[in-house]
Amino acid sequence: MEKSRFFCLILTISLCLLPSCARKNVETKGIILGFSQIGAESAWRNCNTRSVQEAAAGAGIQLLFFNAEQKQENQIKAIRSFIAYQVDIIAFVPIVSDGWENVLEEAKEANIPVLICDREINIQDESLYAGYLGTNMLAQGRSSAEYLIKKFVNPETGQFLEESGKPVRIVELRGTEGSSPAIMRAKGFRDILAGYSGFEIIYSESGDFLRSKGYELMCNILEELDEIDVIYSHNDGMTLGAIDAMKERGIKPGEDIIIISIDAEQAAIDALKRGEINCVVECNPKQGPDIMRLSALLAGNESIPRVIFMEEEVFTEWDDLSGIAPRGY
Numbered sequence: 001m002e003k004s005r006f007f008c009l010i011l012t013i014s015l016c017l018l019p020s021c022a023r024k025n026v027e028t029k030g031i032i033l034g035f036s037q038i039g040a041e042s043a044w045r046n047c048n049t050r051s052v053q054e055a056a057a058g059a060g061i062q063l064l065f066f067n068a069e070q071k072q073e074n075q076i077k078a079i080r081s082f083i084a085y086q087v088d089i090i091a092f093v094p095i096v097s098d099g100w101e102n103v104l105e106e107a108k109e110a111n112i113p114v115l116i117c118d119r120e121i122n123i124q125d126e127s128l129y130a131g132y133l134g135t136n137m138l139a140q141g142r143s144s145a146e147y148l149i150k151k152f153v154n155p156e157t158g159q160f161l162e163e164s165g166k167p168v169r170i171v172e173l174r175g176t177e178g179s180s181p182a183i184m185r186a187k188g189f190r191d192i193l194a195g196y197s198g199f200e201i202i203y204s205e206s207g208d209f210l211r212s213k214g215y216e217l218m219c220n221i222l223e224e225l226d227e228i229d230v231i232y233s234h235n236d237g238m239t240l241g242a243i244d245a246m247k248e249r250g251i252k253p254g255e256d257i258i259i260i261s262i263d264a265e266q267a268a269i270d271a272l273k274r275g276e277i278n279c280v281v282e283c284n285p286k287q288g289p290d291i292m293r294l295s296a297l298l299a300g301n302e303s304i305p306r307v308i309f310m311e312e313e314v315f316t317e318w319d320d321l322s323g324i325a326p327r328g329y
């Protein structure tokens with residue numbers, strides 16, 4: 001599709017998606033923010049999108065919103081369209097970490113500041129973007145492993161609580177291949193477990209952050225593997241799919257198999273309360289207000305911090321779970 005037609009398409013989609021009060025600002029001289037979202041793969045992602053759209057409307061920022069439907073090439077096209085439109089700020093959630101140099105150089109040449117949101121990028125020239133706002137995915141992987149250590153290792157002796165002497169056998173459900181959450185959550189988890197010889201990751205596969213793939217993967221895994229002690233899942237969507245597969249086979253999640261999940265969607269917190277998940281590590285999707293605040297600073301030619309992480313919590317089976325606020329996703 002030639003560039004100008006593609007841009008018209010984006011603009012049409014964007015204007016349809018604009019909340020009504022943001023639409024009122026279309027003709028004002030307010031900030032114009034081009035935002036490329038990766039898609040709608042999870043309840044977490046939908047909340048992230050809502051947060052951006054509501055915050056833009058609340059701040060009177062005109063949002064050109066584009067859903068890339070899980071394709072990096074669509075994100076690159078959207079960013080090029082934002083450049084052609086001469087938006088004030090470009091913000092995007094990079095579906096994968098690599099491959100952004102060319103389009104970011106184009107944004108830099110056009111003097112448009114770029115804010116990276118939610119997922120990190122892997123790039124040599126850091127001057128190609130203004131800053132990153134998102135969550136600490138390395139810490140999420142580390143927290144997941146720290147829960148396991150508390151569960152299986154005596155803190156005083158450092159000895160494994162398992163009397164059988166067998167290693168703790170872990171299955172990992174990874175996120176989208178090449179994405180920063182998949183890379184960092186896998187790394188943080190391994191970094192911590194490396195200090196202990198009694199844990200073994202016996203299987204690791206990508207379920208693309210999708211509930212349907214979490215289910216499918218778990219069906220296959222349960223056919224292939226007899227002894228699984230732990231499921232470490234990179235997001236709640238895949239976890240909930242895996243739990244469905246376990247229940248269908250009479251396996252008690254949280255009891256027969258220990259489950260650690262990342263995101264803290266309402267459905268996962270409910271499962272934690274029922275004892276079907278043992279540890280939930282929060283990944284905070286409500287990034288919209290901070291994105292608007294940073295966009296306003298950038299539009300005023302002010303500098304912003306290189307990295308801002310959202311505040312997050314870890315919820316475990318040992319905590320008092322009665323006070324957890326409704327999640328909204």
Ligand code: AHR
Pocket residue numbers: 041042044045118119181209234235236237262263283
């Ligand atoms: O990038 C954040 C991840 O993407 C969330 O953990 C997951 O649910 C989403 O799809």
